[in-house]
Amino acid sequence: MKRPVFFILGGVLLLASAACFLVFFIARPDPGRVGMQIEVKPAIMTAAYKVYANRNAGDGRYWLAKAILKNDGERPLKNVSTSYQVPGLIGWTTPRSYPEVLPGQTIVSLFYPHFPDTVASKTTNTTEQVELRVEYDEVGRRHQETRQVEFQMRGRNDMIYTTLPAEELVFPHDYYENTDLFAAFVTPDDPVIKYFVQQLEQRAMGGTTVGAGADVDEVVRFMSTVYSYWVASGIVYAGTEGLPEKLGTTTTTIQHVRLPREVLTGKAGLCIELAALYATIAEAAGLEAVIVTTSNHAWPAIKVGDNLIAIEATAIGMPGMGEDSGPAPFQTAQRYGDAELSAWMRGGGAIMIGDKKVGELGTPIAAYDISDLHRKGIVPPELPDDPALRQKIDDTFDALLSRSGKRGAAAAESTPQRATRSTDDATPAPNANANAYNDPGGRFSIAVPASWRAAVAPNPNMPWVALQAMDPNTGVGFEVYVFDGVASVPAVMNHIQSNIASLGGVMQYSAQGSATLGGKQFQRFTGGTAYPAMGTGTEWDAYVRAAGDTTYVLTLGAAPGRLAGARPVLRQVAGTFRVRS
Amino acid sequence: MKTTLRFTALLTAAAALFAPLFALAQQETPIIQQEIEIVVDTVGNADVSAKFTLPAAQWQLWKQAYGQNESLLKRDFQHQYSAVVLKDFKLERDDMNRTATLSMKGEANAEYRGNGTWEVELEKGLHSTKVSDTQWHFTKTSAESGAVLQQNFVLKLPKGARGTQEAVSELGVPVLKYELKAAHRSPLLPIVGAALGLLGLVAIVLGILRKPQA
Numbered sequence: 001m002k003r004p005v006f007f008i009l010g011g012v013l014l015l016a017s018a019a020c021f022l023v024f025f026i027a028r029p030d031p032g033r034v035g036m037q038i039e040v041k042p043a044i045m046t047a048a049y050k051v052y053a054n055r056n057a058g059d060g061r062y063w064l065a066k067a068i069l070k071n072d073g074e075r076p077l078k079n080v081s082t083s084y085q086v087p088g089l090i091g092w093t094t095p096r097s098y099p100e101v102l103p104g105q106t107i108v109s110l111f112y113p114h115f116p117d118t119v120a121s122k123t124t125n126t127t128e129q130v131e132l133r134v135e136y137d138e139v140g141r142r143h144q145e146t147r148q149v150e151f152q153m154r155g156r157n158d159m160i161y162t163t164l165p166a167e168e169l170v171f172p173h174d175y176y177e178n179t180d181l182f183a184a185f186v187t188p189d190d191p192v193i194k195y196f197v198q199q200l201e202q203r204a205m206g207g208t209t210v211g212a213g214a215d216v217d218e219v220v221r222f223m224s225t226v227y228s229y230w231v232a233s234g235i236v237y238a239g240t241e242g243l244p245e246k247l248g249t250t251t252t253t254i255q256h257v258r259l260p261r262e263v264l265t266g267k268a269g270l271c272i273e274l275a276a277l278y279a280t281i282a283e284a285a286g287l288e289a290v291i292v293t294t295s296n297h298a299w300p301a302i303k304v305g306d307n308l309i310a311i312e313a314t315a316i317g318m319p320g321m322g323e324d325s326g327p328a329p330f331q332t333a334q335r336y337g338d339a340e341l342s343a344w345m346r347g348g349g350a351i352m353i354g355d356k357k358v359g360e361l362g363t364p365i366a367a368y369d370i371s372d373l374h375r376k377g378i379v380p381p382e383l384p385d386d387p388a389l390r391q392k393i394d395d396t397f398d399a400l401l402s403r404s405g406k407r408g409a410a411a412a413e414s415t416p417q418r419a420t421r422s423t424d425d426a427t428p429a430p431n432a433n434a435n436a437y438n439d440p441g442g443r444f445s446i447a448v449p450a451s452w453r454a455a456v457a458p459n460p461n462m463p464w465v466a467l468q469a470m471d472p473n474t475g476v477g478f479e480v481y482v483f484d485g486v487a488s489v490p491a492v493m494n495h496i497q498s499n500i501a502s503l504g505g506v507m508q509y510s511a512q513g514s515a516t517l518g519g520k521q522f523q524r525f526t527g528g529t530a531y532p533a534m535g536t537g538t539e540w541d542a543y544v545r546a547a548g549d550t551t552y553v554l555t556l557g558a559a560p561g562r563l564a565g566a567r568p569v570l571r572q573v574a575g576t577f578r579v580r581s
Numbered sequence: 582m583k584t585t586l587r588f589t590a591l592l593t594a595a596a597a598l599f600a601p602l603f604a605l606a607q608q609e610t611p612i613i614q615q616e617i618e619i620v621v622d623t624v625g626n627a628d629v630s631a632k633f634t635l636p637a638a639q640w641q642l643w644k645q646a647y648g649q650n651e652s653l654l655k656r657d658f659q660h661q662y663s664a665v666v667l668k669d670f671k672l673e674r675d676d677m678n679r680t681a682t683l684s685m686k687g688e689a690n691a692e693y694r695g696n697g698t699w700e701v702e703l704e705k706g707l708h709s710t711k712v713s714d715t716q717w718h719f720t721k722t723s724a725e726s727g728a729v730l731q732q733n734f735v736l737k738l739p740k741g742a743r744g745t746q747e748a749v750s751e752l753g754v755p756v757l758k759y760e761l762k763a764a765h766r767s768p769l770l771p772i773v774g775a776a777l778g779l780l781g782l783v784a785i786v787l788g789i790l791r792k793p794q795a
Contacts, residue, residue, distance in 0.1 A: 006788025013781025020774025059661040068666055068689075076763065099695030102763050105624040106688040108664050164656075171650055 032103070032138045033073035036145065039066045040130050043152035045160050046122045047259075048184040049115040050379050057377030058180060064151070065111040065130045069101070077101040078137040082109040085131050089115055092133070101136070120381035123155045154254065156381060157262075159185065159272075161253040172295055175253060176365045182291065183373035184380045185257050185276045188283035191385035192261040196393050197284040203397050204229060204501065206494050211286025219287060219304050221495075223311055224330040224502030226281050230316050231327040231504045233396045237314040238268040261383065265392040272298040274313035279370050288371040292344055294362035299337050303369075310337030330502040400506050400530075434576070439466060443482050444552060447576035449569070452477065462499070474558070476566040478573055481553035487546045489523050492553060505531045509542070517543055517554075518578040528560070539563040543574060548581040611636055612729045620737045623761065625691030625699060630684040640679040647672075658685070665689055697762045703747070703755040707734075714738070714745045717757065 041064055044052055051057045052064055065084060071077050081095035090113055098107055111130065132147045154160065162169065162177040169175055187193060201209050210222045255272070260280040263269035269277060272293075278300040279289035288303040292310065301310035315333035328336075335353055343351045343361040351359040374380075434447035437454065446467070448454045454469040470477030483492050493509070500507045509527025516522070522543035530537035540557035554577050556570035557563065615633040622628075635643055647654050655670045666688035673682045691699045703719075710718040719734040738745065738759055745759040 003788050003791045006784050006791060010781045010784030010786075010788060013777045013784060015781075017774045017776075017778030017781060020770050020777060024770040024774065060663045061660040063663055066663060070688075098693070100693060100763070102624050102693060105693060106626065106666055107692070108666060108689045110663055168652075168656075171653070173653070177656075 030074040032071050032075045032077035032101070032136070034077065034134060034136065034143075034145065035070040035072040036134060036147070037068040038132055038147050038149060039068075040064065040149040040151050041163060043154055043160055043163075045154055045158060045181055045184065046115075046119050046156040047159070047257075047381055048181045048378070049113075049119050049381060051181060051184060051377060053112055053114045054377040054379075055110065055112045057379075060110065062112070062181075063110040064113045065132060065149070067109040067111075067132050067134070068106060069109065069134065070106045071101045071103050073138075074103050075138070076103065080107070080134070080136040083133045084111040084113070085133075086113060086115075086128055087131065089113075089119070089128065095135070117382045119153075120156060120383055122153070123157060125152060125154050125158070127151075128153045157256050157258060159255045159257045161255065172363050172365065175295075176293075179293070179366065180368065180373060180378055182257075182272075182276070183368060183370050183378040185259065186279045186283060186289070186291075186370045186374075187260050187380040187383060188280050189380065190259075190261050190280070190284075190383045192383070192389045192393070193264070193280055193284050195390050196264060197281055199393060199397055200225065200229060200281075201285070203401060204497075204506065206490070206497060208494055209285065212288075214287065214304070216304050216307070216309065219302050219309055220334070221498035221502075222282075222285060222287070223302060223309065223334070224498055226278065227311065227313075227316070227330045227333060228501035228504050228506065229400075230313075232400050232506050233267065235263070235267045235269065235274075235316055237271065237274060237316060259383070261386070261389055265389050271314050274316070275300040278311065278313050283370060283374075288369075291368045291370060292341060293365045293368070294344065294348065295365060296362040297340075299340060301337065301341060301367075303371075308341060309334070310341040312336040312340060327504060329504060401508055434573075436576075437467060437469075439482070442580055443550065444480060444577065444579045446478075446480060446554075446578070447573065449573065471569075474562070474566065476558045476562065476569060478554060478556045478570065480577075481555070483551040483553070485549055486551050487549050489544045489546050489551060492544065492546070492551045493525070496553070500529055503531070505529055512541075515543055517574055520545060520547075520579060522552075522554075541567075541570070543577070545579060547579070550581060552579045610729060611639055612731060613639070615730065615732045616735075617732060618735045618737070619690075621691055621701070621739060623739045623741075625693060626686065626688045627690040628684070628686055630682060632680065632682040634678065634680045637679065640676075643681075644674075654683070662687075697760050699742075699759050699761055700748075700750065701736075701757040701759075702750070703757055705755060707755075709747060711745065714759070715740065715742050717745065 044064060048062070052062045054062070064086075067082055069080070069082070078100055080098040080101050083092050083095040084090075085092045093111070096109055101107055109132075111132075113130075127150055129148050129150050132149075133144065134146075135142060135144045137143070159182060160178050162175050164174055164177050201207065204225055205222070210218050214222070255270075257276070258266065258269060258273050260273075260277040263273045263277045272291075275291045275298040279291055282289040282300070282302050290301045290303060290308060292299055292301055299310060299312050299314070301308040311330075312328075312333045315328040315336060317327045336351070336358065339351045339353045339358065340361060343349055344364045344367070348361045348364050350357045351361055434449050436445060437448050438445045444466070448469045449471065451473075452469045452471050454467060456467055457463070457465065458468050459465055464481045464483050465479060466482045467480040468477070469479075481492075481496070483495075486492060486495075497507045497509075507527060507529045509525045512524045512526050514521055515524040522545045525542040525544065526540070527542065528537060528539050537560050538557040539560055540555045540563065542553060542555045544554075545552045554574060556566075556574060558566040558570075613633060613635060615631055617629070617631045620628045651672050654672065655667070658670075659667050667685050668688070669684075669686040671684045673684075675681065691701050693699055704721065706723070707719040707721050712718060715738045717736045717738075719732075719736065721730075721732045721734075723730050723732075736757070739761060742759040742761045745757065748756050748758045750756045
């Protein structure tokens with residue numbers, strides 16, 4: 001080969017080599033580049049501030065801000081970090097670090113804000129700002145980008161029903177997309193509510209409690225006691241509807257919902273507020289509550305095993321709405337609640353009690369299992385104790401109980417010496433002008449004064465009332481209760497008390513030692529029963545005996561202020577009372 | 582905040598498909614089978630498809646719930662799986678066979694931990710079977726309000742995935758870890774350039790050493 005050929009070949013190869021290096025260095029990949037998209041909730045509910053802090057609540061859906069970062073470049077981004085702050089409320093969060101983000105890779109950074117507990121007192125709406133800071137290394141330099149987006153922080157009483165953009169609202173459920181957060185308005189751990197339940201158990205339930213494992217009867221008794229307290233304390237159904245507001249691109253229905261403590265002490269509530277209060281009290285007592293909702297209504301129910309016992313809480317009446325219908329008895333409220341629940345299960349339509357249509361149900365939306373939602377992180381705010389609200393609760397209980405308490409005190413004053421001693425003198429000779437009544441079952445007998453009117457088993461809903469007798473001129477009278485299959489004085493007294501409570505009454509009593517009637521030992525009580533809504537009441541003495549598998553009760557009563565004067569007659573009647581066991 | 586892979590979460594999210602059924606009282610306990618396939622790519626994104634067949638009554642109820650509002654399904658998924666960017670939803674219904682297939686793409690399904698290590702967050706209660714480093718099978722049976730949901734997952738990792746193993750993340754969440762070296766720029770061009778340069782030099786040296794012809 002000739003010499004010039006080697007030079008030419010060598011030159012060409014060197015040129016090709018240079019071209020390779022040139023292409024390699026000139027055609028370098030693009031540097032890493034961050035494509036950033038940030039989403040911020042247009043508004044958040046202060047009542048649910050603890051929910052937003054929990055990344056596990058609602059499967060993580062309650063974030064405040066979400067940054068989607070994608071490396072749109074051709075080289076990796078190194079040491080990427082994201083951090084958030086809400087100026088004035090939350091300082092910069094500990095950066096979330098990503099060692100490397102590869103070309104084409106996407107990362108999602110969610111912000112679950114930990115607001116301070118002080119926001120639980122926030123009652124006004126404010127516009128706040130969430131700031132996102134993204135940092136990363138590229139080409140040996142540290143880059144930083146910051147974005148700010150505004151959001152509304154609603155007052156603690158605002159319930160946001162949906163966060164969907166207006167154009168997405170088509171079906172009924174679209175309007176209630178955010179309503180799991182309603183569980184944040186059920187506040188069983190509120191110290192004020194806990195105090196109320198404690199007082200209720202001590203002062204209206206004779207120290208009895210319910211809780212997990214309670215049977216249907218116990219739960220119903222508890223529900224009726226709560227309902228009766230509401231009626232007696234004057235809680236009414238009153239309020240306003242939710243008003244649509246526009247939040248950024250979102251049209252939502254926001255409703256002002258008072259917290260249970262506010263409804264309890266303010267003594268007025270919407271259906272949703274009364275449902276929340278009922279559920280709160282039940283949860284605080286250890287029961288599990290459900291709130292059933294339709295497009296225009298809500299009512300509470302208590303879980304007992306697989307069953308739900310519903311109650312129409314607004315049956316307490318609605319004076320605030322200009323319909324002074326007054327309170328319905330507990331049984332009516334419960335029957336109505338169950339009828340609504342049945343209609344709800346059928347998908348809406350007529351509310352039927354027996355064959356009678358009593359109303360029309362709106363579109364069923366959801367049944368919120370409060371305990372379950374709380375377990376899943378949809379929890380209420382941390383509310384501080386409030387001595388003023390406790391005092392209000394005390395005042396209400398005192399006022400309710402003083403009505404019957406004063407009467408009881410008057411009765412006690414008139415018979416102080418009988419308070420504890422054995423009252424043989426309560427068994428005088430039977431009155432000659434009397435008709436002997438013998439129970440058909442042979443369980444008891446008693447003499448009824450001739451001028452009195454008597455009724456045997458007068459109320460089929462209260463089968464334990466065996467005999468009722470009264471002087472039509474004075475209102476003085478007696479009742480005999482027989483509880484077959486029950487041999488417990490406290491249980492029977494609780495049952496009577498609950499039953500009176502279910503009728504809207506308040507019963508207060510105290511033990512007064514023992515007494516002998518017909519040679520048998522009885523426990524003696526004095527007490528009073530008041531029906532505030534009806535303005536009526538009774539003072540009474542009672543003799544109770546549990547023997548075998550039966551408990552006998554003889555109550556001797558008179559209108560308030562008349563018991564002391566009626567005692568001589570009533571003692572004569574009591575002296576004729578004989579029981580089988 | 583943890584944003585590890587949610588691939589199985591995506592799949593079990595398909596249980597949400599049946600929520601309307603579970604909300605209603607069942608005369609008999611239906612058994613619903615679901616076949617789910619997840620194919621993860623080299624940057625942690627995944628193609629997911631879930632196929633299921635329902636008994637007649639359940640099919641009717643399911644259609645009532647989502648048949649008129651399929652976007653509700655998309656919204657429910659997006660709400661439940663906030664840490665994943667879900668897109669390209671597609672629902673194919675086969676009414677004749679009461680079968681539906683839901684497919685979607687999920688970005689940020691796997692999280693890169695650096696040094697070639699990736700993590701996929703796993704649902705609790707899964708039974709796993711390792712077929713190979715790039716293919717795992719998972720099963721889960723759950724009782725959902727009176728129904729029995731049987732889910733069979735097939736997870737396919739990208740080619741080159743190695744050392745796949747179940748582990749627990751720093752936050753105590755079960756994860757599937759695997760190694761996958763990030764693709765780097767090919768050094769072929771400078772190698773070829775160097776070789777050509779060397780050959781050129783050799784040619785020139787040979788030319789110098791060769792005696793000129795008379």
